[in-house]
Amino acid sequence: xxxxxxxxxxxxxxxxxxxxxxxxVKFNDFVIVETAxxxxxxxxxxxPKEVSEDEIVAPLKTVLRIAEDEDFDIHRENRNxxxxxxAICQAKxxxxxxxxxxxxVEYTFDNNKVIFYFTADGxxxxxxxxxxxxxxxxxxxxLRQIGVRDEAKMIGGMGPxxxxxxxxxFLGEFEPVSIKMAKEQSLSLNPTKISGLCGRLMCxxxxxxxxxxxxxxxxxxxxxxxxTPEGRGTITDTYTLLEMVKVKVSLKDGSHDLMQYKVDDxxxxxxxxPSYQKIVDHDDGYIKELDKLQ
Numbered sequence: 001x002x003x004x005x006x007x008x009x010x011x012x013x014x015x016x017x018x019x020x021x022x023x024x025v026k027f028n029d030f031v032i033v034e035t036a037x038x039x040x041x042x043x044x045x046x047x048p049k050e051v052s053e054d055e056i057v058a059p060l061k062t063v064l065r066i067a068e069d070e071d072f073d074i075h076r077e078n079r080n081x082x083x084x085x086x087a088i089c090q091a092k093x094x095x096x097x098x099x100x101x102x103x104x105v106e107y108t109f110d111n112n113k114v115i116f117y118f119t120a121d122g123x124x125x126x127x128x129x130x131x132x133x134x135x136x137x138x139x140x141x142x143l144r145q146i147g148v149r150d151e152a153k154m155i156g157g158m159g160p161x162x163x164x165x166x167x168x169x170f171l172g173e174f175e176p177v178s179i180k181m182a183k184e185q186s187l188s189l190n191p192t193k194i195s196g197l198c199g200r201l202m203c204x205x206x207x208x209x210x211x212x213x214x215x216x217x218x219x220x221x222x223x224x225x226x227x228t229p230e231g232r233g234t235i236t237d238t239y240t241l242l243e244m245v246k247v248k249v250s251l252k253d254g255s256h257d258l259m260q261y262k263v264d265d266x267x268x269x270x271x272x273x274p275s276y277q278k279i280v281d282h283d284d285g286y287i288k289e290l291d292k293l294q
Contacts, residue, residue, distance in 0.1 A: 002056060005063065006046025007033055012153065014172045017055070020048055021062040030067035032109065039110040041067060041075045071109075078107040082114075085137065089116050092132050100124045103146065104154045113140040119151050149174055152198035159196055166203050177201040184212050186240060215240050218263055223276025226266040230259060234273040 004017040005025050018033050025031060027047035033040055067075075082105040089102050100120040107114055114137050118124075126143050133141045146154075149167065156168035167174065182194050182205055196202045220226065224235045226247055233249035236258065243263050248256050 001050040001052060002060070003048055003050055004056070004060070005031075005044050005048050007031060007042035007063075008045045008172075009040055009042050012168055012170050012172065015045055016042075017051065017057070017060065019060050019062045021064075023063050023066065025063055025066065030072070032064045032067055032071055034061045034064055036061075038108040038112045039064070041071060041109045074109065078109065078111070082107055085114060085116075088136060089129075089133060092129055096126075096129050096132075098124055098126060098129060100126070103151050111139060113142055115142045115144055117144050117146050117150075117154065119146060119148065148198040149200055152196065157197050159202070160193075161204075165197060171203060174203065175206050177203060177205050181205045181209050181212075184209070184216055184240075212240060215243060219243070220245060220263070220266075220268050221272075223273045225269045225271045225273055227269065228259065228261055228266050230257075232269075233259075234276070 003020060005020050006015040007018050008015050016035075018031075025044055025048060027044055029044045031042055031044055033042050085107075086102060086105045089105065093100055093102060099122075100118045102116060102118050104117040105114065106117070114133070116133070124145070130141050130143060152165055153167040153171075157165055159165050177200070179189065179191075179201065182189060182201070185205065185208065187194055187205075191201075194202055194205065219238055219240060220235055222235055222238060226233055226235055226245075228247055228249055230249045231251060233247040233256075235245050236248050237246040239245070239260075244260055245263060245266065246258055246260050247266065249259050250256055
């Protein structure tokens with residue numbers, strides 16, 4: 001086991017492990033650390049703990065020191081310089097006529113590099129732009145193209161729920177989300193209603209998915225033929241969280257009635273009502289087509 005601390009460099013950013021290097025690092029401390037791109041100013045969000053070597057990305061970098069007053073001044077100065085660099089870069093993008101949008105600018109703590117984050121529909125030839133920026137800032141320049149989900153994470157905003165975007169508040173990493181999740185949670189399959197500000201499926205679809213999958217593993221599908229206490233019938237609807245189904249039951253007098261049962265109170269025959277088979281096949285095909293759009 002290896003003793004590490006978890007450090008984050010941006011709000012809701014990914015947490016990276018560092019070797020505390022015999023320094024008394026505590027939760028919520030601000031530290032100066034060595035990273036692959038240079039010296040950085042970070043926030044300790046996970047206090048010292050032991051992890052297995054499998055959880056470590058080698059080589060494990062070290063904490064150099066606890067941040068001092070001078071370090072906080074440098075960090076604040078870098079953030080102010082980043083705002084100025086943002087305006088300069090946006091003006092240069094317009095001057096060069098490039099089809100790209102500058103989203104954020106970041107200085108490394110040691111001022112060894114300035115990183116410009118941008119979005120674009122395709123590849124952009126920004127070689128002349130880099131030369132101009134290098135001559136202005138007199139340091140190494142990196143232009144990094146990001147996706148629409150990363151853009152929403154950096155900019156933030158209000159989601160359809162009325163709260164700040166999860167990605168900008170607390171999500172350290174994005175997890176895969178699919179239209180199938182929306183279907184299994186009985187949500188609208190209209191992409192405009194289940195998409196976030198970034199235009200991709202909302203991250204919150206993932207939150208309850210494990211619970212739905214556990215329950216759905218016991219739930220029959222619509223169209224399945226079941227034996228109920230009142231007789232044989234066809235399942236016409238399901239209520240996942242209640243673990244109940246609605247069944248169209250054939251009564252002894254030849255009539256039909258809709259009844260609700262707990263899943264444990266019915267027995268499936270393993271057959272599908274032929275009149276529902278096309279609907280089931282169509283839904284599966286529709287889900288696959290929507291997934292391609294995401």
